[in-house]
Amino acid sequence: MTLHPQERAEALKLAMDHVPQGIAVFDAGLRLTASNQRYNSLLALPADLVRPGTALFDIALFMAERGDLGPGDAARLAIQRINEVTAAPVTVTQRQGNNGQVLEFHSSRLADGGLVVSFSDVTARVRAEQQLEQMNQSLERRVEERTATLRQVNGELEAARAKADASNHDKTRFLAAASHDLLQPLNAARLYTSTLIERAKSTAFAELANSIEASLTAVEDIMSALLDISRIDSGALKPAPAPMQAQDLLKKTEVEFAPMARERSISLRIVPTRATILADRALLGRIVQNLVSNAIKYTPIGGKVLVGLRRRGNRWRLDVIDSGIGFNKDQHRLVFAEFSRLERGARMAQGLGLGLSIVQRLVSALDLTLELDSREGHGSRFSIYLPALRHARPAARPDAPAPEPDFSTLSLRILCVDNERAILEAMEGLLVHWGCDVRTALSLKQIDREHLLEGWYPDLVLMDYHLDQTSGLDAIEWLRHNLGGHLPAALVTADRSPAVRALAEDRGIAVITKPVKPAALRATISGISNQSGRSTQRPG
Structure with missing residues (x-):
C-alpha cells in the first residue's frame, strides 16, 4: 500500500513520538523539519517554536533568554550553543535543563548538511556516577587513612623492634660483663677450695671441703646455664x-x-x-x-x-x-x-x-x-x-x-697473669701444691717492672683474657715476641663466646673456662706440656 507524502510524514511523526528520547531534525539551513513530543516537553518549548520551519537560532535564543544556557548575552550564548552541536560530524554534550535535570545531547550532521539532534534525561545516571565517584573518593580517603595508620603502626613496630634489639644488645653486653664479674670471685673460690681439698685429704676437714666444692659447682652450673639461655634467646x-x-x-x-x-x-x-x-x-x-x-x-x-x-x-x-x-x-x-x-x-x-x-x-x-x-x-x-x-x-x-700425669712429681715453671689478686693467690696455691714453680703478675707492666722473667723461662703461661689495659691474647703474643720461640700458653677466661675461642685456636692457644675446674686445668697443663716438649723450650 502506497502512502501519500502527508501520510508518511504523519506516520513518521507518530513513530518518533514513541521514542523515549527527544528527537529533532533540521534541514541544511538549520530550520526545524520535524520533532517529537519528547523533544518539545523536555525543552518546554512554546508552540510557535516547534513548528516546521523554525530556525535553530530562534530555539537557542529562547533557551538562552530563559537562562538554560547560563549567564551572559543571550544572542552570544545562542550562537555558541549552535556552534557546539554543529562543529563536528558527531557531538555529545551535556547541559542542565530548566527543571534542574541533566540532559545529554547527541548531534549528527546529515549528508545534505542537515542536522539530527537527539537527547535524553540522564539525571539518574549522572547522580549514580556522582555517587560512585563520591564512594571512590571516600574509599580512597579510607585507604589513605588506613595506609597512614598502617605506616604509623609499622613505624611504631619498627621503633619497638629497634628498641628491643637495642635492649637485647645491651642485655648481651651486660651479661658478658656480668658473667666476667660474677665468675671472677667464683673462680677464686673454686681454686681456693681445690687447694683446701688437696691439703685436707685424710683429715677431718675433707668432707667439709668436698661439700664446699659441690656447692660451688652447683652455683657455677646454674650461672652458666642461665647465661647460655640468655645468649641463645637474645641471638648473641x-x-x-x-x-x-x-x-x-x-x-x-x-x-x-x-x-x-x-x-x-x-x-x-x-x-x-x-x-x-x-x-x-x-x-x-x-x-x-x-x-x-x-x-x-x-x-x-x-x-x-x-x-x-x-x-x-x-x-x-x-x-x-x-x-x-x-x-x-x-x-x-x-x-x-x-x-x-x-x-x-x-x-x-x-x-x-x-x-x-x-x-x-x-x-x-x-x-x-x-x-x-x-x-x-x-x-x-x-x-x-x-x-x-x-x-x-x-x-x-x-x-x-695420654694418661693423666701425677703433678705432685712434676717440676713445671708456670707464669700466671690475672688482674684479680685473689685469683692469682688461689691459682698459685693450687699449682705450688702440685709441685710447680709459679710466678704471678697482675699485668705485663708488672712483669717488665719487676723483671720477673730474668733468668727464669716459663714452661707454660696461664693468661687471663680480660686484663686492665690489653687482652690476654695480645699479652701472650707480647711474651712470645720478647721471650723468643713458641711459648706454650693457655687462655683462662669467663668469656665463653665462640669468637674468643676461635681467636685463641687460630694462635695455637688453649682455652680454660672460668670458673676453673682443677681436673680440667690439670689435664690441659698435661696436654700442653706433653705436646711442647718443655725441656727443649728452655733456652740454654
Missing part, C-alpha cells in the same frame, strides 16, 4: 658451621669428663671415629657437654656412659648413651622444659633442670635433629644427627689419650 650466638674432625670433639669430651666419671666410679667410654662432619665446633661442643654431664649425673655409681658416632645415610648420628635412671615416654616433653626435673633425678643431682633446655635451643639454632630413646630404669640415648662430608680427607687413626 650465631652458628658458624665448618668442616671438623669429630674425633677432636670426642677427645675434648674425654679430657673434660673423665675425672668426673672416675669420681663417680662410672665407666666413660669414648668410641674413636674417623668421621668428618659439618658443624659449629663451639655450639656442638656445648650440646655434647650438657648431654654427657647429664648422663654422668643421672647414672648410678658403677654405671656406664658411651659416646660415639654411627653412620646413618648421608648423616652421622652422635650418640650419648647411659645406663642411668631413664624415664618413660610420657616424660619426654617434660625433660626439655625449663626448670623441670624428674623427682628421681632431683634426688640424684643438684641443679635447675636447664641443661636439656639449652640443648634443645642449641639444636634448634643449628637446625639439627635431636632424637631421644629412653626406658625408665634402663637408661637413655640422646642422639644428634650431623651432616657428613663425603669428600673430606679422613682423619688419622686416633691415638689412645
Whole structure:
C-alpha cells in the first residue's frame, strides 16, 4: 500500500513520538523539519517554536533568554550553543535543563548538511556516577587513612623492634660483663677450695671441703646455664658451621669428663671415629657437654656412659648413651622444659633442670635433629644427627689419650697473669701444691717492672683474657715476641663466646673456662706440656 507524502510524514511523526528520547531534525539551513513530543516537553518549548520551519537560532535564543544556557548575552550564548552541536560530524554534550535535570545531547550532521539532534534525561545516571565517584573518593580517603595508620603502626613496630634489639644488645653486653664479674670471685673460690681439698685429704676437714666444692659447682652450673639461655634467646650466638674432625670433639669430651666419671666410679667410654662432619665446633661442643654431664649425673655409681658416632645415610648420628635412671615416654616433653626435673633425678643431682633446655635451643639454632630413646630404669640415648662430608680427607687413626700425669712429681715453671689478686693467690696455691714453680703478675707492666722473667723461662703461661689495659691474647703474643720461640700458653677466661675461642685456636692457644675446674686445668697443663716438649723450650 502506497502512502501519500502527508501520510508518511504523519506516520513518521507518530513513530518518533514513541521514542523515549527527544528527537529533532533540521534541514541544511538549520530550520526545524520535524520533532517529537519528547523533544518539545523536555525543552518546554512554546508552540510557535516547534513548528516546521523554525530556525535553530530562534530555539537557542529562547533557551538562552530563559537562562538554560547560563549567564551572559543571550544572542552570544545562542550562537555558541549552535556552534557546539554543529562543529563536528558527531557531538555529545551535556547541559542542565530548566527543571534542574541533566540532559545529554547527541548531534549528527546529515549528508545534505542537515542536522539530527537527539537527547535524553540522564539525571539518574549522572547522580549514580556522582555517587560512585563520591564512594571512590571516600574509599580512597579510607585507604589513605588506613595506609597512614598502617605506616604509623609499622613505624611504631619498627621503633619497638629497634628498641628491643637495642635492649637485647645491651642485655648481651651486660651479661658478658656480668658473667666476667660474677665468675671472677667464683673462680677464686673454686681454686681456693681445690687447694683446701688437696691439703685436707685424710683429715677431718675433707668432707667439709668436698661439700664446699659441690656447692660451688652447683652455683657455677646454674650461672652458666642461665647465661647460655640468655645468649641463645637474645641471638648473641650465631652458628658458624665448618668442616671438623669429630674425633677432636670426642677427645675434648674425654679430657673434660673423665675425672668426673672416675669420681663417680662410672665407666666413660669414648668410641674413636674417623668421621668428618659439618658443624659449629663451639655450639656442638656445648650440646655434647650438657648431654654427657647429664648422663654422668643421672647414672648410678658403677654405671656406664658411651659416646660415639654411627653412620646413618648421608648423616652421622652422635650418640650419648647411659645406663642411668631413664624415664618413660610420657616424660619426654617434660625433660626439655625449663626448670623441670624428674623427682628421681632431683634426688640424684643438684641443679635447675636447664641443661636439656639449652640443648634443645642449641639444636634448634643449628637446625639439627635431636632424637631421644629412653626406658625408665634402663637408661637413655640422646642422639644428634650431623651432616657428613663425603669428600673430606679422613682423619688419622686416633691415638689412645695420654694418661693423666701425677703433678705432685712434676717440676713445671708456670707464669700466671690475672688482674684479680685473689685469683692469682688461689691459682698459685693450687699449682705450688702440685709441685710447680709459679710466678704471678697482675699485668705485663708488672712483669717488665719487676723483671720477673730474668733468668727464669716459663714452661707454660696461664693468661687471663680480660686484663686492665690489653687482652690476654695480645699479652701472650707480647711474651712470645720478647721471650723468643713458641711459648706454650693457655687462655683462662669467663668469656665463653665462640669468637674468643676461635681467636685463641687460630694462635695455637688453649682455652680454660672460668670458673676453673682443677681436673680440667690439670689435664690441659698435661696436654700442653706433653705436646711442647718443655725441656727443649728452655733456652740454654
